[in-house]
Amino acid sequence: MGRSGREPEPRGPDGRRERWRAHREARRAEFVEATVRAVARHGPDVGMDEIAAEAGVSKPVLYRHFTDKADLYVAVGRRATELLMSRVVPALTGCGTPYEWIRRSVDAYLGTIDDYPDLYRFVVRRSFADRPVSEDPVAEDKTMIAAQLAALLGDHLRAFGVDSGGAEPWAHAIVGMVHSAGDWWLERRSMSRQSLTDYLTRLIWHALDGALRESGITIDPHQPLGTVGELRPVRVIPARGSGRGGDRAGGPHRLAE
Amino acid sequence: MGRSGREPEPRGPDGRRERWRAHREARRAEFVEATVRAVARHGPDVGMDEIAAEAGVSKPVLYRHFTDKADLYVAVGRRATELLMSRVVPALTGCGTPYEWIRRSVDAYLGTIDDYPDLYRFVVRRSFADRPVSEDPVAEDKTMIAAQLAALLGDHLRAFGVDSGGAEPWAHAIVGMVHSAGDWWLERRSMSRQSLTDYLTRLIWHALDGALRESGITIDPHQPLGTVGELRPVRVIPARGSGRGGDRAGGPHRLAE
DNA sequence: TCACCATGCTACCTCAAGTAACAGTTACCT
DNA sequence: AGGTAACTGTTACTTGAGGTAGCATGGTGA
Structure with a gap:
């Protein structure tokens, strides 16, 4: 209340901490990869000691970067989501004929799980069972993609003035x-990825075509779509609070961002 | 090698044990239901103590009926599978027009998850993550249903002499x-089950209709199908050995069948 | 009569997840 | 220059949930 002294201005983030930012991220990424490898090697019952050994560190080092096992597994799930979305979203938002669009998107999805089968299997195994559904990356990925697709479908149906409830x-x-x-x-693996992509593309096309025809909308599978609705980026994953509670009296200091 | 003595003939199951068979099965069923209630109450991290408390017994009693926690959870999964199959299989194998058939099957599925949401959520949470995939009831249920559907589709396609690879x-x-x-x-829950059933039935019909039309097959959605292929019962769940290894020196005596 | 199965309980064991505490180095802040 | 923050690594330890040992009694079948 009227202190005559001037507080010193904060000068931005502490450089002693900032110099380690990129290093921390790289370390976390290493541990995520090591986790996937350890699961592939030891099975889904893999322990933190085994994961740490796979990463070439001791267990407490691992706990410097992740709050607990679940936190580590969530990071793995996020990695999988990044990989998948980096491919599926461009495919979903790109131009082209409906048939190409479907095909491209299906192939983006199948290509990802084909390139990272171990990672995918790990995530699908849902070692997140002890987490609320909101932390289930499979469900989240599906919801994200479905939201984009629903927006596109809905916009088309509304533009034609028909029931968009479906x-x-x-x-x-x-x-x-x-x-x-x-x-x-x-x-x-009873057929090539190409064949599967073909079969699925056709089935999806027929499903959509039929549903739209029923509403009086006819679309040529080989003519580009009009830009009825630009796909809006949809963000579903809730932001995770960086603070996990007060500092503990001891133990490995937490390197959370 | 020529023993003159005659071994006494075994006279069948020991009645001291057999008299408890139905009782044991009923007890197991009670514990399965208690597990679902306990999970709904305490969350997916529920402990065996909490499950036992929900069932009104002590923990060792629970272990008299189930080998371990995974065994208990597998039993829950099997219960869910029974419920689902008891409704979906008659729907899939019954007569009727294609449209009715699709609709009836979709409704059987949705009706089950609607009537047993807690049980379904528990199973979907896949607390079987520490089990091989072959013990995943969701995947098994889907595989079973898909196998029946594939047989039906395949038979129709082959009967018309077209590519059945899809x-x-x-x-x-x-x-x-x-x-x-x-x-x-x-x-x-943003729409009624009826509405969802309608939307899905239409989409499925269009998908199948389109795929079959592409192969030169036209089917009337409102005329009964010919009996091209009788649906064959498909059994996927591997038989589980009743012996779980040698008897332990002590501990709760195991009541496994 | 002996064996099997049921009932229930307390006390205990095991081990994987997670933590406390120690020591040293580098680079930034005051 | 001294203090501080962040990194490196380790051993030893704690905790608690899953699972077990062992006790006692009664009813029924072999």
Whole structure:
């Protein structure tokens, strides 16, 4: 209340901490990769000691970077989501004919699980069972993709002045088609990825075409779509508070951002 | 090698044990229900102490009936599978027009998850993450249903002398449609079950109709199908050995069948 | 009569997840 | 120049949930 002294201005982030930022991120990424390797080697019952050994560190080092086992697994799930979205989103938002669009998107999904089968299997195993559903990356990925698809479908249906109520369940159904057939294919491998992409593209096209025709909308599968609705980026993952509570009296100092 | 003595003939199961068979099964069923209630009350991190308390017994009593926690959870999964199959299989194998058939099957599935949301959520949470995939009831249920659908599709395609390679991926895709949209609906409840069934039935019909038309097959959605292929019962769950290894020196005596 | 199965309990064991505490180095802040 | 923050690594330890040992009694079948 009227202190005559001037507080010194804060000068920005402490450089003693900032110089380690990139290093910390790189370390976290290493541990995520090591986790996937350790799971592939030891099975889903892998312990933190085994993960630490795979990463070439001791257990407390691992706990410097992750709050607990679940936190580590969530990071793995986020990695998988990044990989998947980096491919599927451009495919979903790109131009082209409807048929190309479907095909490209299906192939982006299948290509990802084909390139990272171990990571995918780990995430699908849902070692997140002890977490609320909001932390389930598989469900989140599906919801994100379905939301984009629902927006697109909904916009088209509304633009033609017909019932758009089916957009959301249809979007989820279509995402479930690719997901389920992809799981089957990953375990069975009874056909090439190309063949599966063909079969799925056709089925999806027929499903959508039929549903739209029923509403009086006819679309040529080989003519580019009009820009009825620009796909809006949809963000579903809730921001995670960086603070996890007060500092503990001891133990490994936490390197959380 | 020529022993003159005659071994006494075994006279069948020991009645001291047999008299408890039905009782044991009923007890197991009670513990399965208690598990679902306990998970709903305490969350997915529920402990065996909490499950035992919910069942009104002490922990060692629970271990008299189940080998370990995973065994208990597998039993819960099997219960869910029974419930689902008791409804979906008659729907899939019954007569009727294609449209009715699809609709009836979709409704059987959605009706089950609607009537047993807690049980379904528990199973979907896949607390079986520490088990091989073959013990994953969700994957097994989907595989079973998809196998029946694939057989039906495949038979139709082969009867018309066209490429039947898509039968299996399409079957899995369609099961994934219902599964995925069902999950969405169970959490969102943004429409009635009737509406969802309508939307899904239409989409599935269009998908199948389109795929078959492409192969030169036209089917009337409102005329009964010919009996091209009788649905064969498909058994996927591997028989589980009743012996779990040698008897332990002590501990609660195991009541396994 | 002996064996099997049921009932229940307390006390205990095991081990994987997670923590406390120690020591040293580098680079930034005051 | 001294203090501080962040990094490196380790051993030893704690905790608690899953699972077990062992006790006693009664009813029924072999």
